[in-house]
Amino acid sequence: MRTILVIGIGAGNPDYLTVQAIRAMNRAEVFFMPDKGEEKSGLNAIRLAMLAQFVEKPQYRLVDFAIPSRRRAETPDYRESVEEWRDKLEIAYRRMFAELPDGGTGAFLVWGDPTLYDGTLRILKDMQSAGWDLAIEVIPGISAPQALAAQHQVTLNRVGEAVTITTGRRVGEGEADALSSAVVMLDNHQAFRRFEDAEIFWGAYLGTADEILVAGRIADVAAEIDEKRRQAQSRNGWIMDTYMIRKPEKS
Numbered sequence: 267m268r269t270i271l272v273i274g275i276g277a278g279n280p281d282y283l284t285v286q287a288i289r290a291m292n293r294a295e296v297f298f299m300p301d302k303g304e305e306k307s308g309l310n311a312i313r314l315a316m317l318a319q320f321v322e323k324p325q326y327r328l329v330d331f332a333i334p335s336r337r338r339a340e341t342p343d344y345r346e347s348v349e350e351w352r353d354k355l356e357i358a359y360r361r362m363f364a365e366l367p368d369g370g371t372g373a374f375l376v377w378g379d380p381t382l383y384d385g386t387l388r389i390l391k392d393m394q395s396a397g398w399d400l401a402i403e404v405i406p407g408i409s410a411p412q413a414l415a416a417q418h419q420v421t422l423n424r425v426g427e428a429v430t431i432t433t434g435r436r437v438g439e440g441e442a443d444a445l446s447s448a449v450v451m452l453d454n455h456q457a458f459r460r461f462e463d464a465e466i467f468w469g470a471y472l473g474t475a476d477e478i479l480v481a482g483r484i485a486d487v488a489a490e491i492d493e494k495r496r497q498a499q500s501r502n503g504w505i506m507d508t509y510m511i512r513k514p515e516k517s
């Protein structure tokens with residue numbers, strides 16, 4: 267049996283690592299490192315710095331794997347394209363696990379929390395169901411919505427209300443129109459623009475040295491967010507941002 271640690275490393279700041287995550291990092295013989303093209307230098311540099319800082323006996327090996335690109339324009343069905351993409355990743359996982367001896371322990375350093383908008387755990391569970399002899403351990407991490415709320419010093423829920431965490435694509439399709447607040451991730455098209463009167467709490471590169479925060483009425487700050495986003499993306503080559511929208515309270 268192989269042990270696979272799915273370690274949430276938090277959304278950017280090494281101080282977000284939990285004691286449980288550090289202990290898990292110190293057990294792994296192999297770290298599986300995703301190659302996401304432009305993001306690689308940014309995100310993997312943070313992963314490597316965490317290993318250098320927190321692994322006491324650095325005897326581990328790094329095994330890189332390429333993240334396949336997802337068919338977008340040609341595939342109208344979003345779910346179908348994600349499934350296809352996961353299948354390709356599973357093939358990469360099978361190859362990587364061959365590098366791990368039976369009885370060995372490997373680890374994924376998953377950005378933020380492994381249970382929020384991340385496919386690693388699902389692929390591993392599918393492999394387990396398909397007969398792979400894997401012992402899976404999941405270590406929670408501080409997710410981008412948690413980092414966002416802390417940096418802006420706001421609560422995610424309004425009194426007595428639900429918390430909705432969703433994607434830019436779904437907000438663009440109208441999902442948040444009837445909600446009084448929502449946290450939005452994975453948004454390349456600034457879907458918040460449809461709520462001019464709402465307040466926004468926006469954060470990019472949360473927890474890192476490049477962090478940018480903007481808050482205010484959307485009508486007042488949308489142009490500032492666009493400009494900061496554009497500049498940061500051209501400076502760094504990639505961007506990760508998350509925001510919360512809050513509509514005015516009904517009286």
Ligand SMILES: C[S@@+](CC[C@H](N)C(=O)[O-])C[C@H]1O[C@@H](n2cnc3c(N)ncnc32)[C@H](O)[C@@H]1O
Nearest residue numbers: 277278378379409410451452471472506507508
């Ligand atoms: C594939 S999801 C991964 C989420 C991650 N598992 C988590 O728990 O935060 C990537 C999205 O998370 C958000 N995100 C992750 N890290 C972030 C950060 N440091 N600052 C702002 N947004 C971040 C962005 O919305 C980005 O598009």
